[in-house]
Amino acid sequence: MINKVLVTGGAGFIGSWLCKHLNDNNQHTIVLDDLSFGKKSNLKILSDYTFIEGSILDEPLLDEVPWDQITQVYHLAALGDVHDSLDNPKKYMNVNVTGTHNILEKCREFNIPFLMTSTCMVYGLHAQYEEATINGIAEHHNTLPVSPYGASKLSAEQLAISYHYGYGCSIKIARPFNTYGPHQATNNKEGGVIPIFLQKALNNKDLMIFGDGTQNRDFLYVKDCANFLYKFMNSQNAPLILNAGTGKTISILDLAKKIVTSSSSSIHMQDHPHPQSEIMVLKCNSDLAKSTLNWESQYTLDQGLAENKQWISEQQND
Ligand SMILES: NC(=O)c1ccc[n+]([C@@H]2O[C@H](COP(=O)([O-])OP(=O)(O)OC[C@H]3O[C@@H](n4cnc5c(N)ncnc54)[C@H](O)[C@@H]3O)[C@@H](O)[C@H]2O)c1
Helix, strand or coil, rough: CCCCCEEECCCCCHHHHHHHHHHCCCCCCEEEEECCCCCCCHHHHCCEEEECCCHHHHHHHHHHEEEEEEEEEEECCCCCCCHHHHHHHHHHHHHHHHHHHHHHHHHHHHHHCCCEECHHHEEEEEHHCHHHHHHECCCCCCCCCCHHHHHHHHHHHHHHHHHHHHHHCEEEEEEEEEEEECCCCCCCCCCHHHHHHHHHHCCCCCEEEECCCCECCCCHHHHHHHHHHHHCCCCCCCCEEECCCCCCCHHHHHEEEEECCCCCCCEEECCCCCCCCCCCCCCEEEHHHHHCCCCCCCCCCCHHHHHHHHHHHHHHHC
């Protein structure tokens, strides 16, 4: 029988590529998404899926999901904007914590393995400690989130871990670092820094950097992320928590310089809206994913940027 796998947030950026990876591995996906940020057009890359439109906060709707046919749950539905979370913390607690709790309850009731995408933002200030800036921050390092987004994901993680120890549920917690690629929004409000910069450069518009651009990030291409989530879910010997990143960092200023090379855009600095919540270095140590899953990122930054740029220009010409 073909497995039916539920992906909450499956119409979103990472979720849609994860669903494609699942289809490519002969798994039928059930996508549950309220389309608050996801798009139906992201599902065009899929070959075998069922779509349920609705919120993970809608308990009557959740009762209608065919849980008895589902063999695995990938939980990606969440709100993910650090700045917005500082302005609107309550909705992050609702969706990211209460929403996760609703999905965990169903997994407990129907005995379904659960994997959630947490985030590197749970490490927060600890990512800046010297050892973490050299060898990368690893799973055993402490967490110290600096935004309600990071705190809500850490709370959801802790809840999931309590379901593992308290009820014997199968729980996996993935902490991807900054992920980028096609399907990520290019607008300033919802987008990631790479698609925003690429789109501006393609249109010869200026690139704006928050702060002085010395923030360093470890950028993971979305197809590498999808492969990581799939391998993690299907591993028998993985630990509860795993990081995913490349182990290489680039400053936002160097990223901007790389992206503007073939355009007439210039680079400008602007005041940071929330300087107290900026993390200056986020570098991943994914040795544990390598040793337990035999997973490593395959895309170089240049390869990922080229694919992402190609996709953005195709969208513009559509
Ligand atoms: N993009 C990154 O760099 C990154 C890095 C680490 C972790 N993550 C995590 O990965 C997951 C996916 O993030 P993404 O970047 O693809 O963002 P995204 O916004 O594209 O995906 C989230 C999806 O969840 C859906 N959603 C939001 N609230 C919902 C609700 N109440 N009910 C049902 N669906 C809802 C949205 O419509 C969207 O499709 C999130 O959990 C995020 O925290 C993202």
